[in-house]
Amino acid sequence: MSTGLQVDSAGRLRHFLDVAGLKRQQLVEIMDTAESFSEVADRSIKKVPLLRGKTVVNLFFEASTRTRTTFELAAKRLSADILNLDVSTSATTKGESLLDTLRNLEAMHADMFVVRHAESGAAHFVARHAAPHVGVINAGDGCHAHPTQAMLDMFTIRRVKGEFTPLTVAIVGDILHSRVARSQIHALNTLGVRAVRVIAPQTLLPPQIEQLGVEVHHDIHEGVRDADVIITLRLQRERMDGRLLPSKHEYFQLYGLTETNLATAKADAIVMHPGPINRGVELDSGTADGPRSVILQQVTHGIAIRMAVISMVMAAHTGETTE
Amino acid sequence: MSTGLQVDSAGRLRHFLDVAGLKRQQLVEIMDTAESFSEVADRSIKKVPLLRGKTVVNLFFEASTRTRTTFELAAKRLSADILNLDVSTSATTKGESLLDTLRNLEAMHADMFVVRHAESGAAHFVARHAAPHVGVINAGDGCHAHPTQAMLDMFTIRRVKGEFTPLTVAIVGDILHSRVARSQIHALNTLGVRAVRVIAPQTLLPPQIEQLGVEVHHDIHEGVRDADVIITLRLQRERMDGRLLPSKHEYFQLYGLTETNLATAKADAIVMHPGPINRGVELDSGTADGPRSVILQQVTHGIAIRMAVISMVMAAHTGETTE
Amino acid sequence: MSTGLQVDSAGRLRHFLDVAGLKRQQLVEIMDTAESFSEVADRSIKKVPLLRGKTVVNLFFEASTRTRTTFELAAKRLSADILNLDVSTSATTKGESLLDTLRNLEAMHADMFVVRHAESGAAHFVARHAAPHVGVINAGDGCHAHPTQAMLDMFTIRRVKGEFTPLTVAIVGDILHSRVARSQIHALNTLGVRAVRVIAPQTLLPPQIEQLGVEVHHDIHEGVRDADVIITLRLQRERMDGRLLPSKHEYFQLYGLTETNLATAKADAIVMHPGPINRGVELDSGTADGPRSVILQQVTHGIAIRMAVISMVMAAHTGETTE
Numbered sequence: 001m002s003t004g005l006q007v008d009s010a011g012r013l014r015h016f017l018d019v020a021g022l023k024r025q026q027l028v029e030i031m032d033t034a035e036s037f038s039e040v041a042d043r044s045i046k047k048v049p050l051l052r053g054k055t056v057v058n059l060f061f062e063a064s065t066r067t068r069t070t071f072e073l074a075a076k077r078l079s080a081d082i083l084n085l086d087v088s089t090s091a092t093t094k095g096e097s098l099l100d101t102l103r104n105l106e107a108m109h110a111d112m113f114v115v116r117h118a119e120s121g122a123a124h125f126v127a128r129h130a131a132p133h134v135g136v137i138n139a140g141d142g143c144h145a146h147p148t149q150a151m152l153d154m155f156t157i158r159r160v161k162g163e164f165t166p167l168t169v170a171i172v173g174d175i176l177h178s179r180v181a182r183s184q185i186h187a188l189n190t191l192g193v194r195a196v197r198v199i200a201p202q203t204l205l206p207p208q209i210e211q212l213g214v215e216v217h218h219d220i221h222e223g224v225r226d227a228d229v230i231i232t233l234r235l236q237r238e239r240m241d242g243r244l245l246p247s248k249h250e251y252f253q254l255y256g257l258t259e260t261n262l263a264t265a266k267a268d269a270i271v272m273h274p275g276p277i278n279r280g281v282e283l284d285s286g287t288a289d290g291p292r293s294v295i296l297q298q299v300t301h302g303i304a305i306r307m308a309v310i311s312m313v314m315a316a317h318t319g320e321t322t323e
Numbered sequence: 324m325s326t327g328l329q330v331d332s333a334g335r336l337r338h339f340l341d342v343a344g345l346k347r348q349q350l351v352e353i354m355d356t357a358e359s360f361s362e363v364a365d366r367s368i369k370k371v372p373l374l375r376g377k378t379v380v381n382l383f384f385e386a387s388t389r390t391r392t393t394f395e396l397a398a399k400r401l402s403a404d405i406l407n408l409d410v411s412t413s414a415t416t417k418g419e420s421l422l423d424t425l426r427n428l429e430a431m432h433a434d435m436f437v438v439r440h441a442e443s444g445a446a447h448f449v450a451r452h453a454a455p456h457v458g459v460i461n462a463g464d465g466c467h468a469h470p471t472q473a474m475l476d477m478f479t480i481r482r483v484k485g486e487f488t489p490l491t492v493a494i495v496g497d498i499l500h501s502r503v504a505r506s507q508i509h510a511l512n513t514l515g516v517r518a519v520r521v522i523a524p525q526t527l528l529p530p531q532i533e534q535l536g537v538e539v540h541h542d543i544h545e546g547v548r549d550a551d552v553i554i555t556l557r558l559q560r561e562r563m564d565g566r567l568l569p570s571k572h573e574y575f576q577l578y579g580l581t582e583t584n585l586a587t588a589k590a591d592a593i594v595m596h597p598g599p600i601n602r603g604v605e606l607d608s609g610t611a612d613g614p615r616s617v618i619l620q621q622v623t624h625g626i627a628i629r630m631a632v633i634s635m636v637m638a639a640h641t642g643e644t645t646e
Numbered sequence: 647m648s649t650g651l652q653v654d655s656a657g658r659l660r661h662f663l664d665v666a667g668l669k670r671q672q673l674v675e676i677m678d679t680a681e682s683f684s685e686v687a688d689r690s691i692k693k694v695p696l697l698r699g700k701t702v703v704n705l706f707f708e709a710s711t712r713t714r715t716t717f718e719l720a721a722k723r724l725s726a727d728i729l730n731l732d733v734s735t736s737a738t739t740k741g742e743s744l745l746d747t748l749r750n751l752e753a754m755h756a757d758m759f760v761v762r763h764a765e766s767g768a769a770h771f772v773a774r775h776a777a778p779h780v781g782v783i784n785a786g787d788g789c790h791a792h793p794t795q796a797m798l799d800m801f802t803i804r805r806v807k808g809e810f811t812p813l814t815v816a817i818v819g820d821i822l823h824s825r826v827a828r829s830q831i832h833a834l835n836t837l838g839v840r841a842v843r844v845i846a847p848q849t850l851l852p853p854q855i856e857q858l859g860v861e862v863h864h865d866i867h868e869g870v871r872d873a874d875v876i877i878t879l880r881l882q883r884e885r886m887d888g889r890l891l892p893s894k895h896e897y898f899q900l901y902g903l904t905e906t907n908l909a910t911a912k913a914d915a916i917v918m919h920p921g922p923i924n925r926g927v928e929l930d931s932g933t934a935d936g937p938r939s940v941i942l943q944q945v946t947h948g949i950a951i952r953m954a955v956i957s958m959v960m961a962a963h964t965g966e967t968t969e
Contacts, residue, residue: 045699046700046701053366053367053370053400054369055369066750070754072729076727081399085388085392096600103619104598104619107621107622108393108622108625108626109623299749299750299754303755376691376692376723377691378722404723406715419921419922419923423921423923427712427942431716431719431945431946
């Protein structure tokens with residue numbers, strides 16, 4: 001179902017909504033395209049004229065400075081015109097239905113919507129109802145998916161580790177509420193890693209999580225044993241309300257990453273985090289800033305992945321190739 | 324008076340403040356210029372280098388995401404640099420007089436002010452006090468005028484109907500508070516339509532409205548009879564306070580456009596609305612999304628009209644032609 | 647100390663944090679570069695391609711529409727991509743440490759931070775911790791420094807007066823809380839003016855102000871006698887709380903600039919103000935808009951000075967020259 005919406009009959013990425021439903025070859029193509037854009041960032045003039053005269057709309061129904069910024073930079077480095085619409089605070093659009101907002105932006109010849117929404121499925125809804133000339137990218141929808149984040153994580157892993165098949169990847173934290181974790185699990189399994197583990201207390205795991213193809217661990221020492229990659233998830237402050245978790249302090253005691261509980265991981269294991277970090281909660285500063293950490297590389301690769309996805313989706317609508 | 328401020332001795336549009344005072348030939352020139360820009364939107368690269376290095380300032384004393392967005396897109400597609408100043412929320416400029424704000428922006432070499440203000444006459448005030456090198460466009464002032472909205476409506480009518488002279492145009496709704504209606508009535512009469520009708524309860528009509536050259540109707544069935552164009556106005560929610568109108572529901576019963584009360588209009592009559600629509604108030608969804616509706620074309624033409632007006636006003640200040 | 651951070655071994659301006667610590671020749675070079683950019687503002691196309699593909703981040707921890715706008719215009723006229731981050735209102739970055747914010751923006755390949763902060767020393771902190779490829783410009787930090795404002799003031803004085811050495815310059819107002827005054831005093835003394843005077847009540851003067859190389863006056867008539875340049879400072883409304891000053895009215899009576907108390911100044915004395923003006927407080931409208939006033943020239947020169955500083959700092963990081 002998702003495939004039909006995302007990929008056209010010629011195999012091109014019409015929208016980028018969810019890692020689930022995409023084939024290995026499609027994920028590899030996204031990473032290969034990002035590879036070619038990584039080189040742009042090292043140039044003196046960090047800009048390519050690929051999307052000159054195209055209009056990309058950041059349609060954010062939920063505020064997120066960081067994600068909006070990365071899409072804005074990616075679009076600008078592709079030479080697109082970018083329009084930031086913070087729909088959460090716009091008085092005019094508030095009284096208007098989502099469909100009327102879409103129709104109006106399309107009538108202004110917007111070429112792409114980058115959609116962030118607190119409700120799961122919002123980006124799919126937009127893609128289903130968008131005009132044929134418009135591409136849609138999911139910049140995070142509810143607890144459902146955050147596919148560009150997952151792909152920048154995959155790209156980071158590939159750049160450091162080379163191959164996916166021999167890897168054991170452990171994801172630590174609030175799997176239950178994490179759109180990032182869902183997208184990562186799909187991507188890692190599609191790319192054929194040896195094992196995906198999730199490490200969390202029972203209260204922060206969705207029911208039947210094993211069906212996504214993961215091993216469940218409640219003990220971090222066991223969970224990271226012999227792992228090649230450890231991905232920590234951001235603990236949303238609004239979850240720390242005493243019902244699911246006693247306190248930040250206790251969370252750190254049980255699941256916070258430190259050199260001590262990383263001792264059982266592979267010697268060359270890398271540590272990842274989607275940011276922004278709660279230091280002393282998901283991991284300590286020694287680990288966040290230590291030699292295993294690739295957290296800032298993730299940020300850098302986030303620009304390249306977003307340039308890749310924007311240009312691929314745009315190309316699927318204009319019939320032009322990205323290279 | 325208005326003419327003197329808007330048009331220079333060579334007949335060029337120095338400012339665009341009000342449809343009132345402009346001659347038929349000037350309105351036609353705006354539409355002809357918009358016609359040439361409409362084609363830009365269909366290009367792969369929706370951009371012309373006409374205003375490269377020019378600085379357009381969106382000077383909004385009243386928030387309006389939609390209008391600001393259309394001017395921003397129009398300016399970007401002309402390759403201008405655009406500066407969005409939301410003066411309503413700016414702490415720095417709040418303590419400063421309007422004239423000091425103008426003088427400062429002029430000293431920064433702003434080339435154009437697009438002015439939105441809750442008070443009637445604000446754009447004229449700005450134009451009277453602007454430096455000679457600066458053009459001013461009225462993006463809506465109080466209950467007075469919204470000339471780019473009126474011109475995009477005229478452009479939409481011309482694109483569908485071709486000629487103005489045989490047309491009967493009915494405007495339905497809150498004429499009393501509508502800057503859009505005032506500008507439309509002036510434009511329609513200047514372009515020589517056969518008849519302009521206004522349809523509204525007595526409480527939503529200004530006194531002596533007939534002097535603007537309109538027929539007054541209180542009954543919608545009578546008002547739309549044999550009309551070629553029916554323009555619905557947005558009912559401002561803040562007006563629905565029980566004094567002027569009993570309720571949204573009653574308004575819809577009496578003046579809401581439906582297929583039923585459109586039955587007496589011409590078979591090929593078109594329906595317009597400046598947006599955003601209150602569905603089920605000014606018109607029902609069947610009509611808004613139906614075959615008579617040209618509401619989304621209005622949005623599209625809004626970009627072309629704004630590109631036309633911006634480039635014409637800029638050309639009057641630089642001595643260059645727009646083509 | 648400051649010198650080491652701001653200027654590299656080849657004498658190039660790596661960061662622009664404070665006028666204090668810079669040599670006369672460096673201040674002259676900034677003004678000479680601004681001179682070459684002043685001419686850009688008079689062109690039909692007010693843009694140079696010097697910083698194409700560079701990313702300048704306006705990192706504002708304290709809101710300031712006016713200063714942000716001038717840096718935004720300066721960066722756009724240099725063809726840079728500009729990212730406005732209003733960190734004071736950003737939910738995402740609020741929970742994050744300043745260093746993590748810097749690291750993330752650097753990882754996105756930001757080339758320059760323009761920093762505004764309510765705390766003294768913030769821009770120095772950012773410069774000390776920024777990555778080697780990143781330049782930092784201080785856009786105002788607490789009561790400490792506002793070096794681009796001081797340099798646009800110097801540039802304005804040089805354009806009108808030609809030479810600094812024969813000049814007597816009087817600074818009137820709240821010296822105690824003014825980052826502008828501190829930077830001006832350093833610049834004027836470095837440029838070798840004959841005398842710098844400060845005119846203020848004892849309550850608005852820092853202790854040992856004489857050590858900065860100024861003459862102290864409490865009487866405005868005495869203070870402006872034979873002065874060539876009179877700089878008024880903005881009285882922050884939040885200071886007018888009854889403790890330091892009885893009232894706006896009394897302040898104006900004692901220290902407000904008028905034609906009357908300017909009578910003792912040189913016949914060709916000029917009057918300056920950093921804006922926005924509180925008319926009837928720091929000076930009356932006759933003086934603000936009169937023939938002695940160069941207040942709007944200051945605004946114009948502010949763009950040229952910021953273009954100069956941005957391009958010089960960028961050049962120090964890329965090894966390219968600004969011309």
